[in-house]
Amino acid sequence: MGGRAERIAFWGSGAIVALVIAIGLVSPLIGYDPAAAVDYEQKLLGPGAGHWLGTDAQGRDVAMRLMKGTEAFFLPGLMAAGIATMAGALLGAIAGYAEGWGRTLVVGFLQLVDTLPRLIFIILVCTILNPSITLIAGVAGVLFIPSIATVIRRKVEALGSEDYILAHVAHGFSTTRILLYHILWLQARPLLIRQATYVFGYVLFVETALSYLGDYGVQEPTPSWGNMVAQTRELGGASAWPWVFPAVAIAVTIAAFLAFGNLLARRDEEAIR
């Protein structure tokens, strides 16, 4: 396995992921005042010298806003992925291993959260609480805990009856080490990689969707890829440039993260088998 096409896909998606991460890390260091960027003389320019990706309806540089727009999802996405994979792995391990009320409590919580429709619940939270992308990411992270916990629980249960886990117990290896190292780290790592990149992509998708819907996403004049695309409504077909680039960026980034997560997990699986 792992033919030429897969290698190209791996390195291609990896390059895009690396680029997004690099921009996400560098962007906060660069100052940007959205009000000062307004310049109606320069509005709706196409790509060219001075403004590589053109300008929007208020004459703001699209490339700059595209870069600053990563801040709307980058750290929140990492946060959501972190919450979902860590809590999911831990609760899944408990649900798969523990007996008695601890297990009952965890399984009950997981089932409860699992019944919530994700996007609708996030919108609901936004209408009740003061919406911020951090809150949205936190909620998204929690909403993904059950699906991750479920795959981990199945893994723990399946491995629990494996001869080598029984042998580890007989040799006196500690339960914590067996669960955390032998099962979660060695066996479930590819699963967790897949899930983490999926959750990250989901946060970008949610940010886009909420911005497009209007009131809940990142609000103008602060840039986000979602509210940049949402500008189409005000443009009335005057120019496509201001929204084409963010739209492409969203699609490419989500696709790249999903593909890279999958292929990285595949490599990890193959390397250890």
Added chain:
Amino acid sequence: MSRLLDVRDLVIEFDTRHGRKRVVDGVSFHLERGEVLGILGESGSGKTMSTLAVLGLVGGRPGVVQGQVLFDEGAGPQDLLADLGRVVKPRGDRLVKNDRRWQRLVHRTMRPLWGRAMTAVFQNPRHSLDPLMTIGAQVEESVRLAQPELDRAGRAGRAVEWLARVQMNDPKRVHSSYAHELSGGMCQRAMIAVALARAPMLLIADEPTTGLDTTVRAEIVALFRELLADRRRSMLYISHDIREVLFLADRIIVMRHGKVVETVAVADLKAGVGERHPYTASLLAAADLAFEAAA
């Protein structure tokens, strides 16, 4: 000092769809320090269950273990099953146990003993090793627990020594190999190294040669004999094959339908002293036939 292990009136029962099933039915046996006890018996006679009870590893939710397992590390015999009776309650004609409390009690009793006082080598060596860890890393886990004072390099050196002691041809290479890269016989040697690196007083070997070629089987049996020659360890050796047991053990018990039908010293068996249980006699006859066929 008393016996290392004294199992008395061991009973193991499972609730199945067809009602209550007694798979070990009043089994008693003991093991002196430095002794090798062979356990013989046909498939399903309760050999594995009896030894898993000693290890506290009887699985299967409804399994109930009763009787006494007296284990003496040197400070006097301790009944490993003593507390368990408290969580078993009769309900109608069946016994019901509280699984969670049972599990907790087993862990409390066995946690200090697992590995250091006793451990096991199971059949199917390939599945008994972690597929995602190198052999060396697995031996080192045992070394780390047995000798916490060693540093990383010390552990690696000790692991290679253990791999050499179980007569691996190229211990350094095996150290960095994964189970799937080794033959079945090599996996079993590695497994023995992982178990013995824990320096247990009691080693339980459950059909450790099943699934290996005849020549490899003979090598593994010879390896056990050599590793135990100093009599510092004791072993319960389960087998289908009476010849292995005659070669390795000081005494044997023969099990059938969950009961011990015969306990006999190997020397007596070889000398033909005394009357044999008909089942033991048939095992011996079958082995003789095999020898004659081979000769």
